[in-house]
Amino acid sequence: MNLDWVVNHADEIWSLTVTHLWLTLSATAIGLVISIPLGYIAYRFKKLHFFIVGGTSLFFTLPSLALFVLLPKILGTRILDPVNVVVALAIYTVSLLTRVVADGLASIPHEAVDAATGIGYTSAQMFFKVQFPLAIPPLISGLRVVVVTNISIATMAAVIGVAQLGTLFTIGFTRNQLVPIITGLIVCLLLSLILDRLLALLGRVVTPWRAVTHQGRAG
C-alpha cells in the first residue's frame, strides 16, 4: 500500500477526523439529554410508555440519507450544513436511547427505591441520587452502541457532500484510489474502538459500587 498519500494528506485526514468526532459526539450528547427525560416519563407513566418508546423507536426506520436531504427543508438550513447531520444523528440517538433509559429505570431493584422513600427522599432526590445512578450501567451499554452506530451512519452524509471521514470514501471513488478509502475505514474503526473503550471505562469510574459488589462483598 502506498502510504505517501496518507502522509501528504495528514492535515486533511486530521481535520476530517476532528469534524467527524465533533458531529458524532455533539449529536450523541444532544440525543442523550433528550432521551433521559423522555425515558423517565415513559417509565413513570405506564400509559405513555407505548407511545413514547414505540414512537421514538419508529424514527430509526427513517433511512439516513432521506433524513439528511429532508431536514434542510424542515430546519431551514442549507443542504450542506453539518447541522442536518447532527440533528439526524440526534434523532437516531433518541430513537435508540429512550427505550434504554425506560428499561434501565425499570430494572432498578425495588429495595433501593423503597429505602430511599423510607428515608424521605423527594422525587428529585430519588431520581438524581438513586434511580439515575443505578440506571447508568445499562445506559452506558446503550451509549456504546449508539456512538459506534453514529460514527458509521455519519459517513453516509459524504455522498451528498457534507465533509467528514466519509469524504475519504468519495475522494477514493472519484480518483479511483484505494488508499483514501482504506484510510477512512481504518480511522472510523479506530474511532469507534477508542470511544467504545472510553465509555466502558467511564461507566466503571462513575459506578464504583459495582466494583465493590463484584469482589463479592455481598456474598
Added chain:
Amino acid sequence: MDIIAWLTDPANWTGQYSIPKQTLMHLVYSFVSLGIALVIAVPLGLYIGHTGRGENLIIGSANAMRALPTIGLLILLVLIMAPRIGSSLAFVIPAIVVLILLAVPPILSGVVSGVQSIDRSVIDAAYGLGLSRRQIVFKVEAPGSLPLALSGVRGAMLQIVSTATVAAYVSLGGLGRYIIDGRAVDDYSMMAGGSVLLIALAIMLELMFVVITRVVVSPGLTRRSQKIKPT
C-alpha cells in the same frame, strides 16, 4: 410545495427511470440481499443456538459490522471488483455483497437469542416426548425463536433498504438515484421527492413486518394468548 409537484408530475411516473421502476429496483436489490442473507444466517443461527458453539462469533460480527461504515466498504469493493467484472454487474455484485454482509449479523443474533430465549423446560419436555434432535431444532427451537428472529430480520431489512439508497452513489438503481442525481443537477425537489418515497417504502416494509410477525408467530408465544388464559 415543489416536493409535491415533483411527486405528482406525470413525467416522473413513466419511462425508463420512472418512480415505479426505481421502487421496484430498490425492492429487488433489497429482497435478493435479504433472501441470501437469510439462507446464510438462519441455518447458522439455529446451529449456534442449538449447540451454543461460536457465540463469540456473533457478538464480534455484530459489533464489527456496526462500526464498519458500509459506504466505505461498498466503494472499496466496487473499485476492487469493477475492473474484473466489467459489465453493469460491476456495481450490482459489490452492492449485493455489502448488503448481505450488513444483514447477516442482525439476523444471526436474532435467531440465536431467539433460540436461547426458549424456556429450557420446553426443550426438556420435547426430549421427554421422544423428539429427535432434528425435530427439536425444527419443531421446537425454530418456531420458538421466531419473535426475536423476526425482529432481527426486521432490523436487517431496515439496514438494507437504507444502505441500498447509498449504493446509488456507485451507480446502482433504486430510489437513491433521485437523491444522488438530484444532488448532481442541484434539483432539490427531486432529492426531497426521492427521500419522501424512500421513507414511505421503509415505513411500509416496517408495517409488513408487523403483519408477518402476527401471522407466523405462534399465539402461544405472544402476550395475546395469555390474556385469554384462565387464571
